[in-house]
Amino acid sequence: MERLLLVDGHNLLFQMFYGMPAKILGRDNKPIHAIVGFLGALLKIIKNIEPSNIVVIFDGESGSNRAEINPEYKANRTDYTDIEEIDNPFSQLEDIMKSLEYINIRYFETINGFEADDVIASYVKMYREKMKIFIVSNDTDFLQLIDKNVSLYVYRGKNTVIYDEEKVFERYGVKSAMFADYKALVGDKSDNLKGVPKVGPKTAAKLINQYGGVHNILENLTNIQLPSIKATLNENIARAKVNLDLIKLTGNVPLPFLIDDTIYNYNNEKSATMKILKDTGIV
Structure with missing residues:
Protein backbone atom coordinates (compact mmCIF):
# COMPACT_ATOMS: atom_id res chain seq x y z
CA MET A 1 0.00 0.00 0.00
CA TYR A 172 -6.14 8.60 26.90
CA GLY A 173 -8.50 5.74 27.71
CA VAL A 174 -10.81 6.40 24.75
CA LYS A 175 -10.91 5.21 21.16
CA SER A 176 -9.59 7.60 18.52
CA ALA A 177 -13.08 7.98 17.03
CA MET A 178 -14.18 9.50 20.35
CA PHE A 179 -11.15 11.75 20.87
CA ALA A 180 -12.85 14.95 19.68
CA ASP A 181 -15.61 14.33 22.23
CA TYR A 182 -12.98 13.69 24.90
CA LYS A 183 -11.30 17.04 24.20
CA ALA A 184 -14.67 18.79 24.12
CA LEU A 185 -15.17 17.71 27.72
CA VAL A 186 -11.67 18.29 29.12
CA GLY A 187 -10.84 21.38 27.03
CA ASP A 188 -7.67 22.33 25.19
CA LYS A 189 -5.32 24.95 26.66
CA SER A 190 -3.34 25.28 23.43
CA ASP A 191 -6.47 26.44 21.60
CA ASN A 192 -7.79 28.41 24.59
CA LEU A 193 -10.86 26.17 24.96
CA LYS A 194 -12.18 25.68 28.49
CA GLY A 195 -13.52 22.26 29.30
CA VAL A 196 -16.46 21.30 31.49
CA PRO A 197 -15.57 22.13 35.12
CA LYS A 198 -14.90 19.08 37.34
CA VAL A 199 -14.64 16.81 34.29
CA GLY A 200 -11.00 15.76 34.07
CA PRO A 201 -9.40 13.16 31.79
CA LYS A 202 -10.44 10.11 33.84
CA THR A 203 -14.04 11.27 34.26
CA ALA A 204 -14.31 12.21 30.59
CA ALA A 205 -12.99 8.79 29.50
CA LYS A 206 -15.36 7.01 31.87
CA LEU A 207 -18.38 8.96 30.61
CA ILE A 208 -17.48 8.39 26.96
CA ASN A 209 -16.88 4.67 27.41
CA GLN A 210 -20.18 4.34 29.24
CA TYR A 211 -22.45 6.52 27.12
CA GLY A 212 -20.62 7.43 23.91
CA GLY A 213 -19.93 10.94 22.56
CA VAL A 214 -20.88 14.34 23.97
CA HIS A 215 -24.43 14.32 22.59
CA ASN A 216 -25.11 10.85 23.99
CA ILE A 217 -23.75 11.87 27.39
CA LEU A 218 -25.97 14.93 27.49
CA GLU A 219 -28.98 12.84 26.51
CA ASN A 220 -28.26 10.50 29.43
CA LEU A 221 -27.80 13.08 32.19
CA THR A 222 -30.55 11.52 34.28
CA ASN A 223 -28.60 8.25 34.39
CA ILE A 224 -25.39 9.78 35.72
CA GLN A 225 -25.03 8.83 39.38
CA LEU A 226 -22.61 11.44 40.73
CA PRO A 227 -24.63 14.62 41.48
CA SER A 228 -21.69 17.04 41.02
CA ILE A 229 -20.86 15.65 37.55
CA LYS A 230 -24.51 15.61 36.53
CA ALA A 231 -24.87 19.24 37.63
CA THR A 232 -21.73 20.54 35.90
CA LEU A 233 -22.65 18.80 32.63
CA ASN A 234 -26.14 20.25 32.81
CA GLU A 235 -24.75 23.74 33.45
CA ASN A 236 -22.20 23.50 30.63
CA ILE A 237 -24.15 21.79 27.86
CA ALA A 238 -23.63 24.71 25.48
CA ARG A 239 -19.88 24.85 26.12
CA ALA A 240 -19.42 21.13 25.46
CA LYS A 241 -21.37 21.32 22.19
CA VAL A 242 -19.50 24.39 20.96
CA ASN A 243 -16.16 22.80 21.87
CA LEU A 244 -17.09 19.74 19.84
CA ASP A 245 -18.01 21.90 16.85
CA LEU A 246 -14.61 23.61 17.06
CA ILE A 247 -12.56 20.45 17.56
CA LYS A 248 -14.31 18.06 15.18
Whole structure:
Protein backbone atom coordinates (compact mmCIF):
# COMPACT_ATOMS: atom_id res chain seq x y z
CA MET A 1 0.00 0.00 0.00
CA GLU A 2 1.34 3.46 -0.91
CA ARG A 3 2.12 5.94 1.85
CA LEU A 4 0.95 9.53 2.11
CA LEU A 5 2.84 11.94 4.39
CA LEU A 6 0.82 14.97 5.52
CA VAL A 7 2.87 17.64 7.31
CA ASP A 8 1.35 20.30 9.58
CA GLY A 9 3.73 23.00 8.35
CA HIS A 10 3.39 25.72 10.96
CA ASN A 11 3.44 23.17 13.74
CA LEU A 12 6.81 21.85 12.60
CA LEU A 13 8.11 25.38 11.94
CA PHE A 14 7.30 26.52 15.49
CA GLN A 15 8.68 23.32 16.98
CA MET A 16 11.99 23.92 15.27
CA PHE A 17 12.12 27.70 15.77
CA TYR A 18 11.73 27.37 19.54
CA GLY A 19 13.27 23.92 19.93
CA MET A 20 16.65 24.30 18.23
CA PRO A 21 19.38 24.78 20.84
CA ALA A 22 21.04 27.76 19.14
CA LYS A 23 20.29 30.29 16.44
CA ILE A 24 22.10 29.47 13.20
CA LEU A 25 22.88 32.31 10.81
CA GLY A 26 22.85 32.12 7.03
CA ARG A 27 23.53 34.62 4.28
CA ASP A 28 23.53 38.26 5.45
CA ASN A 29 23.49 36.97 9.05
CA LYS A 30 19.85 36.02 8.74
CA PRO A 31 18.63 33.45 11.31
CA ILE A 32 18.00 30.08 9.65
CA HIS A 33 17.80 27.69 12.62
CA ALA A 34 14.12 26.93 12.00
CA ILE A 35 14.86 26.17 8.33
CA VAL A 36 17.71 23.84 9.28
CA GLY A 37 15.56 22.11 11.88
CA PHE A 38 12.52 21.88 9.61
CA LEU A 39 14.44 20.34 6.71
CA GLY A 40 16.48 18.05 8.94
CA ALA A 41 13.37 16.70 10.66
CA LEU A 42 11.43 16.34 7.42
CA LEU A 43 14.23 14.46 5.67
CA LYS A 44 14.62 12.09 8.64
CA ILE A 45 10.86 11.44 8.63
CA ILE A 46 10.89 10.82 4.88
CA LYS A 47 13.78 8.38 5.23
CA ASN A 48 11.91 6.55 7.99
CA ILE A 49 8.45 6.46 6.40
CA GLU A 50 9.52 6.26 2.72
CA PRO A 51 6.30 7.93 1.52
CA SER A 52 5.13 7.74 -2.07
CA ASN A 53 3.33 11.08 -1.70
CA ILE A 54 3.90 14.21 0.42
CA VAL A 55 1.95 17.40 1.07
CA VAL A 56 2.98 20.16 3.51
CA ILE A 57 0.08 22.35 4.65
CA PHE A 58 0.61 25.79 6.21
CA ASP A 59 -2.04 27.96 7.85
CA GLY A 60 -2.77 31.00 5.70
CA GLU A 61 -3.22 34.57 6.85
CA SER A 62 -7.01 34.64 6.46
CA GLY A 63 -7.59 33.53 10.05
CA SER A 64 -9.97 30.80 11.14
CA ASN A 65 -13.73 30.54 10.73
CA ARG A 66 -13.76 28.91 14.16
CA ALA A 67 -13.17 32.30 15.79
CA GLU A 68 -16.64 33.29 14.56
CA ILE A 69 -18.13 30.43 16.60
CA ASN A 70 -16.09 31.28 19.70
CA PRO A 71 -14.01 34.52 19.79
CA GLU A 72 -11.82 32.96 22.51
CA TYR A 73 -10.62 30.28 20.10
CA LYS A 74 -6.80 30.58 19.89
CA ALA A 75 -7.04 34.09 21.37
CA ASN A 76 -4.07 33.13 23.55
CA ARG A 77 -1.75 32.83 20.53
CA THR A 78 1.02 35.39 20.04
CA ASP A 79 0.48 38.07 17.40
CA TYR A 80 3.74 38.19 15.41
CA THR A 81 2.81 41.20 13.28
CA ASP A 82 5.20 43.62 14.95
CA ILE A 83 7.78 41.19 16.30
CA GLU A 84 11.33 41.61 14.99
CA GLU A 85 12.69 39.16 12.42
CA ILE A 86 15.13 37.49 14.79
CA ASP A 87 12.29 36.52 17.16
CA ASN A 88 9.69 35.81 14.47
CA PRO A 89 9.22 32.23 13.17
CA PHE A 90 7.48 33.52 10.05
CA SER A 91 10.64 35.35 8.94
CA GLN A 92 12.01 31.94 7.92
CA LEU A 93 8.87 30.64 6.22
CA GLU A 94 9.68 31.93 2.74
CA ASP A 95 13.00 30.09 2.67
CA ILE A 96 11.35 26.90 3.93
CA MET A 97 8.94 27.10 1.01
CA LYS A 98 11.82 27.75 -1.39
CA SER A 99 13.53 24.64 -0.03
CA LEU A 100 10.40 22.53 -0.46
CA GLU A 101 10.15 23.66 -4.08
CA TYR A 102 13.77 22.69 -4.63
CA ILE A 103 13.14 19.09 -3.53
CA ASN A 104 9.79 18.94 -5.35
CA ILE A 105 7.54 18.68 -2.31
CA ARG A 106 4.10 20.19 -2.75
CA TYR A 107 3.02 22.75 -0.17
CA PHE A 108 -0.07 24.88 0.29
CA GLU A 109 -1.24 27.81 2.43
CA THR A 110 -4.85 27.58 3.56
CA ILE A 111 -7.46 30.12 2.44
CA ASN A 112 -11.09 31.07 3.09
CA GLY A 113 -10.90 30.65 6.87
CA PHE A 114 -9.86 27.01 6.79
CA GLU A 115 -6.96 25.68 8.85
CA ALA A 116 -4.24 23.19 8.02
CA ASP A 117 -6.13 20.68 10.20
CA ASP A 118 -9.13 20.91 7.88
CA VAL A 119 -7.12 20.28 4.71
CA ILE A 120 -5.22 17.40 6.30
CA ALA A 121 -8.52 15.87 7.48
CA SER A 122 -9.84 16.13 3.93
CA TYR A 123 -6.87 14.22 2.55
CA VAL A 124 -7.42 11.59 5.22
CA LYS A 125 -11.12 11.29 4.41
CA MET A 126 -10.42 10.95 0.70
CA TYR A 127 -7.52 8.48 0.82
CA ARG A 128 -7.67 6.56 4.11
CA GLU A 129 -8.97 3.42 2.40
CA LYS A 130 -6.40 3.57 -0.40
CA MET A 131 -3.14 4.53 1.33
CA LYS A 132 -1.26 4.38 4.61
CA ILE A 133 -1.32 7.92 5.97
CA PHE A 134 1.10 9.53 8.41
CA ILE A 135 0.30 12.97 9.83
CA VAL A 136 3.33 14.91 11.12
CA SER A 137 2.29 17.15 14.01
CA ASN A 138 2.21 17.34 17.79
CA ASP A 139 -1.36 18.71 17.66
CA THR A 140 -3.54 16.15 19.44
CA ASP A 141 -6.62 17.21 17.43
CA PHE A 142 -5.37 14.80 14.77
CA LEU A 143 -5.79 11.82 17.10
CA GLN A 144 -9.48 11.78 16.15
CA LEU A 145 -8.49 10.80 12.59
CA ILE A 146 -6.48 7.73 13.51
CA ASP A 147 -7.59 4.32 12.31
CA LYS A 148 -5.99 1.15 10.93
CA ASN A 149 -4.47 3.12 8.03
CA VAL A 150 -3.86 6.51 9.69
CA SER A 151 -1.18 7.36 12.26
CA LEU A 152 0.02 10.52 13.99
CA TYR A 153 3.80 11.00 13.79
CA VAL A 154 4.93 13.17 16.71
CA TYR A 155 8.52 14.05 15.85
CA ARG A 156 10.90 14.26 18.81
CA GLY A 157 14.15 13.04 17.29
CA LYS A 158 15.15 9.76 18.95
CA ASN A 159 12.06 10.03 21.18
CA THR A 160 9.58 10.22 18.29
CA VAL A 161 6.16 8.74 19.05
CA ILE A 162 3.85 7.25 16.43
CA TYR A 163 0.24 7.09 17.59
CA ASP A 164 -1.95 4.28 16.29
CA GLU A 165 -5.36 3.20 17.60
CA GLU A 166 -3.86 1.12 20.39
CA LYS A 167 -1.55 3.88 21.63
CA VAL A 168 -4.38 6.44 21.68
CA PHE A 169 -6.46 4.20 23.92
CA GLU A 170 -3.45 3.38 26.09
CA ARG A 171 -2.65 7.09 26.57
CA TYR A 172 -6.14 8.60 26.90
CA GLY A 173 -8.50 5.74 27.71
CA VAL A 174 -10.81 6.40 24.75
CA LYS A 175 -10.91 5.21 21.16
CA SER A 176 -9.59 7.60 18.52
CA ALA A 177 -13.08 7.98 17.03
CA MET A 178 -14.18 9.50 20.35
CA PHE A 179 -11.15 11.75 20.87
CA ALA A 180 -12.85 14.95 19.68
CA ASP A 181 -15.61 14.33 22.23
CA TYR A 182 -12.98 13.69 24.90
CA LYS A 183 -11.30 17.04 24.20
CA ALA A 184 -14.67 18.79 24.12
CA LEU A 185 -15.17 17.71 27.72
CA VAL A 186 -11.67 18.29 29.12
CA GLY A 187 -10.84 21.38 27.03
CA ASP A 188 -7.67 22.33 25.19
CA LYS A 189 -5.32 24.95 26.66
CA SER A 190 -3.34 25.28 23.43
CA ASP A 191 -6.47 26.44 21.60
CA ASN A 192 -7.79 28.41 24.59
CA LEU A 193 -10.86 26.17 24.96
CA LYS A 194 -12.18 25.68 28.49
CA GLY A 195 -13.52 22.26 29.30
CA VAL A 196 -16.46 21.30 31.49
CA PRO A 197 -15.57 22.13 35.12
CA LYS A 198 -14.90 19.08 37.34
CA VAL A 199 -14.64 16.81 34.29
CA GLY A 200 -11.00 15.76 34.07
CA PRO A 201 -9.40 13.16 31.79
CA LYS A 202 -10.44 10.11 33.84
CA THR A 203 -14.04 11.27 34.26
CA ALA A 204 -14.31 12.21 30.59
CA ALA A 205 -12.99 8.79 29.50
CA LYS A 206 -15.36 7.01 31.87
CA LEU A 207 -18.38 8.96 30.61
CA ILE A 208 -17.48 8.39 26.96
CA ASN A 209 -16.88 4.67 27.41
CA GLN A 210 -20.18 4.34 29.24
CA TYR A 211 -22.45 6.52 27.12
CA GLY A 212 -20.62 7.43 23.91
CA GLY A 213 -19.93 10.94 22.56
CA VAL A 214 -20.88 14.34 23.97
CA HIS A 215 -24.43 14.32 22.59
CA ASN A 216 -25.11 10.85 23.99
CA ILE A 217 -23.75 11.87 27.39
CA LEU A 218 -25.97 14.93 27.49
CA GLU A 219 -28.98 12.84 26.51
CA ASN A 220 -28.26 10.50 29.43
CA LEU A 221 -27.80 13.08 32.19
CA THR A 222 -30.55 11.52 34.28
CA ASN A 223 -28.60 8.25 34.39
CA ILE A 224 -25.39 9.78 35.72
CA GLN A 225 -25.03 8.83 39.38
CA LEU A 226 -22.61 11.44 40.73
CA PRO A 227 -24.63 14.62 41.48
CA SER A 228 -21.69 17.04 41.02
CA ILE A 229 -20.86 15.65 37.55
CA LYS A 230 -24.51 15.61 36.53
CA ALA A 231 -24.87 19.24 37.63
CA THR A 232 -21.73 20.54 35.90
CA LEU A 233 -22.65 18.80 32.63
CA ASN A 234 -26.14 20.25 32.81
CA GLU A 235 -24.75 23.74 33.45
CA ASN A 236 -22.20 23.50 30.63
CA ILE A 237 -24.15 21.79 27.86
CA ALA A 238 -23.63 24.71 25.48
CA ARG A 239 -19.88 24.85 26.12
CA ALA A 240 -19.42 21.13 25.46
CA LYS A 241 -21.37 21.32 22.19
CA VAL A 242 -19.50 24.39 20.96
CA ASN A 243 -16.16 22.80 21.87
CA LEU A 244 -17.09 19.74 19.84
CA ASP A 245 -18.01 21.90 16.85
CA LEU A 246 -14.61 23.61 17.06
CA ILE A 247 -12.56 20.45 17.56
CA LYS A 248 -14.31 18.06 15.18
CA LEU A 249 -12.52 17.67 11.83
CA THR A 250 -15.09 16.90 9.14
CA GLY A 251 -12.77 16.57 6.15
CA ASN A 252 -15.08 18.56 3.90
CA VAL A 253 -12.54 21.07 2.56
CA PRO A 254 -11.49 21.09 -1.14
CA LEU A 255 -8.08 19.50 -1.72
CA PRO A 256 -5.35 21.80 -3.10
CA PHE A 257 -3.66 18.98 -5.07
CA LEU A 258 -4.78 15.73 -6.60
CA ILE A 259 -2.89 12.76 -5.24
CA ASP A 260 -1.00 12.24 -8.51
CA ASP A 261 0.42 15.75 -8.14
CA THR A 262 1.96 14.90 -4.75
CA ILE A 263 4.19 12.00 -5.80
CA TYR A 264 7.63 12.26 -4.20
CA ASN A 265 10.81 10.51 -5.38
CA TYR A 266 13.40 10.42 -2.62
CA ASN A 267 16.80 11.53 -3.90
CA ASN A 268 19.64 11.02 -1.42
CA GLU A 269 22.04 13.25 -3.35
CA LYS A 270 19.74 16.22 -3.74
CA SER A 271 17.90 15.83 -0.45
CA ALA A 272 20.59 16.71 2.09
CA THR A 273 19.97 19.70 4.33
CA MET A 274 23.25 21.52 3.64
CA LYS A 275 23.01 20.93 -0.12
CA ILE A 276 19.48 22.34 -0.15
CA LEU A 277 20.61 25.41 1.81
CA LYS A 278 23.54 26.04 -0.51
CA ASP A 279 21.72 25.37 -3.77
CA THR A 280 18.86 27.68 -2.82
CA GLY A 281 21.19 30.48 -1.68
CA ILE A 282 20.07 30.36 1.94
CA VAL A 283 23.70 29.98 3.06
